[in-house]
Amino acid sequence: MPTQASSEPEQASPWWVYLVQCRDGTFYTGITTDLQRRLRQHNGELVGGARYTRPRRPVTLVYQEACRDRSHAGQREAIVRKLSRLRKQALATQNRSE
Known part of the structure; x- marks a missing residue:
C-alpha cells in the first residue's frame, strides 16, 4: 500500500x-x-560563542523560550535585552521554579 505524502x-x-x-x-x-x-x-568547549562571554566564563543557562521562527x-x-537587570533576574527565577 503506497504511503501518502504529508501536505504539511x-x-x-x-x-x-x-x-x-x-x-x-x-x-x-x-x-x-x-x-x-x-x-x-559560550563556555569555550566548542568554537564560537560571543565575545562578551569569553572573559566571563563559565556561563549558566538561566532562561529559554521557544519561538516559532x-x-x-x-x-x-x-x-529581553532591553529588560532591566531585575526583570532579567525575575525571568531566571521564574524559569527555575517551573
Missing part, C-alpha cells in the same frame, strides 16, 4: 531565545536553534 511542510528546527548568567553576574541574551551547542560555545526569536530577543 516539514517543521524547521525551533528557534530559542535564551538568557545566560556569566560568572560576574551579568546577563547575555541570544537566539539559537540548538541550546546545548550554543551553551558549549527566526523573525519572532529576534523580536523577542530585542525585548
Whole structure:
C-alpha cells in the first residue's frame, strides 16, 4: 500500500531565545536553534560563542523560550535585552521554579 505524502511542510528546527548568567553576574541574551551547542560555545568547549562571554566564563543557562521562527526569536530577543537587570533576574527565577 503506497504511503501518502504529508501536505504539511516539514517543521524547521525551533528557534530559542535564551538568557545566560556569566560568572560576574551579568546577563547575555541570544537566539539559537540548538541550546546545548550554543551553551558549549559560550563556555569555550566548542568554537564560537560571543565575545562578551569569553572573559566571563563559565556561563549558566538561566532562561529559554521557544519561538516559532527566526523573525519572532529576534523580536523577542530585542525585548529581553532591553529588560532591566531585575526583570532579567525575575525571568531566571521564574524559569527555575517551573
